[in-house]
Amino acid sequence: AQSVAQPEDQVNVAEGNPLTVKCTYSVSGNPYLFWYVQYPNRGLQFLLKYITGDNLVKGSYGFEAEFNKSQTSFHLKKPSALVSDSALYFCAVRFFRTDKLIFGTGTRLQVFP
Amino acid sequence: DAGVIQSPRHEVTEMGQEVTLRCKPISGHDYLFWYRQTMMRGLELLIYFNNNVPIDDSGMPEDRFSAKMPNASFSTLKIQPSEPRDSAVYFCASAPRGGSGANVLTFGAGSRLTVL
Numbered sequence: 001a002q003s004v005a006q007p008e009d010q011v012n013v014a015e016g017n018p019l020t021v022k023c024t025y026s027v028s029g030n031p032y033l034f035w036y037v038q039y040p041n042r043g044l045q046f047l048l049k050y051i052t053g054d055n056l057v058k059g060s061y062g063f064e065a066e067f068n069k070s071q072t073s074f075h076l077k078k079p080s081a082l083v084s085d086s087a088l089y090f091c092a093v094r095f096f097r098t099d100k101l102i103f104g105t106g107t108r109l110q111v112f113p
Numbered sequence: 114d115a116g117v118i119q120s121p122r123h124e125v126t127e128m129g130q131e132v133t134l135r136c137k138p139i140s141g142h143d144y145l146f147w148y149r150q151t152m153m154r155g156l157e158l159l160i161y162f163n164n165n166v167p168i169d170d171s172g173m174p175e176d177r178f179s180a181k182m183p184n185a186s187f188s189t190l191k192i193q194p195s196e197p198r199d200s201a202v203y204f205c206a207s208a209p210r211g212g213s214g215a216n217v218l219t220f221g222a223g224s225r226l227t228v229l
Contacts, residue, residue: 043206098168099163099208100169
């Protein structure tokens, strides 16, 4: 079955420290992977995507994600966290040969000053 | 562009009433998606359209839910009759057909529905 999982409900990190938000997936064919962020009372905003090419993808606000085919993972990273990065982060995968995007359950990132 | 426009932003209704949520996608986008967000179930895809045609409605919970897209600039999600368990935030999103923006969804601000 095709799916996406975010194993952590919440990630806490101190400002200035590196952050990682985890995502694993299971899809048929080559994966199309995405990260979105949701701030309170707002819709989701696109951060970055992996379709093909370099395994390290750079996106908005200094975020990047590393695609690892052998581990079927697409973890979101940032070298130095900001308090303003505190939000809900969603990993998403496109189903094979469709335009259907399925989202993970979300991970709440809390960055402490 | 003003982005994806959803209305109403908030709706409070009583069980049994009909609810209609509206969405105006970004001009030129070929795809329109309806998602529902709850604490318990997260973000669920209800239905999506391509060029105004419903492609996959397997996420629509039951016959009480229906969605239409009469033209490229307007879609509705209707719940009739509504039930308390329908309480959620309903998001509309649109996406372009191809190019670098393919599959990148732009979300509206959402419609928060409370059914008493």
